[in-house]
Amino acid sequence: MIDGHMHLENGPLTKEYVYEFINEAKKKGLTTIQILDHTHRFVEFKPIYENLRTYEVQDLWLQGKTKFCNSVHEFIDLMKDIQREDHGIEVLYGLEVCYAPEYETFLRKTLAPLELDFVVGAIHSIDGILYDMNFSKELLWNVQDVNSIYQRYYELVMQLVRSALFTQLAHPDQLKLFNYYPTYDLQETYNELAKALVEHHVKAENNTGIHYRYHHEDIGDNKQLLQTFKTYGVSMITASDAHQPSHVGTDIDKIEKETMA
Ligand SMILES: [Zn+2]
Ligand SMILES: [Zn+2]
Secondary structure (H helix, E strand, O other), X not given: OEEEEEEOOOOOOOHHHHHHHHXXXXXXXXXEEEXXXXXXXXXXXXXXXXXXXXXXXXXXXXXXXXXXXXXXHHXXXXXXXXXXXXXXXXXXXXXXXXXXXXXXXXXXHHHOOOOOOEEEEXXXXXXXXEOOOOXXXXXXXXXXXXXXXXXXXXXXXXXXXXXXXXXXXXXXXXXXXXXXXXXXXXXXXXHHHHHHHHHOOOEEEEEOHHHHHHOOOOOOOOHHHHHHHHHHOOOEEEEOOEOOHHHOOOOHHHHHHHHHO
16 A cells, blocks of 8 residues: 655654654555655745735735745755665655746756656746645635636646646545536546646546545545546556655555555
């Protein structure tokens, strides 16, 4: 069993903290884990968040003490040290990059010299507005048309996949987290996405985070999307999106079969 997405975010960049993730993974019977952090932990990536600062509540969020508090090299050096040790399971490391097309050139330049096992691309905002925060209803969902939000989100996801910057797509249908849905059928969108993922050799996550963190009824990605990925032969990876050691591997056993079949 694999957990392809977990964050050190809420703890220090120390071996002891990483061991907590590894020990939990072994307890849950995982054979491979992928450890990452959001690019908003690392000072090198500060410029790609400028477009969020237009809104005061987002600017305040970016001023939090866990933001831009380390160098990405501290993280990479730590994870290299971890990989030199034998843990009885495979431990890989990478980044979850907040992608926005206007920063693609910057990202290409910044990511190129970094030694990473994988690079996860994520859409967390729609043209400068975060869609998954407690303030997102007020800023986005109650203001803009839901169909337009969905259309724009998947346009951004397509650009992300086609950028060739990433090896993995984070939580493809996370937009459902507050149970807002479009009135149009997403099948055509899913087909295009599946084709692009295959063409660019990008793995799609089957991510359980929305289920246990936001209490959404789907345990992982929605069934229609999963079926489409299967039909097109998209390579998939199970992921918990754990933000603390105890969440490592959460519900992965429940989605493993549908992901790998
Ligand atoms: Zn994410
Ligand atoms: Zn994440």
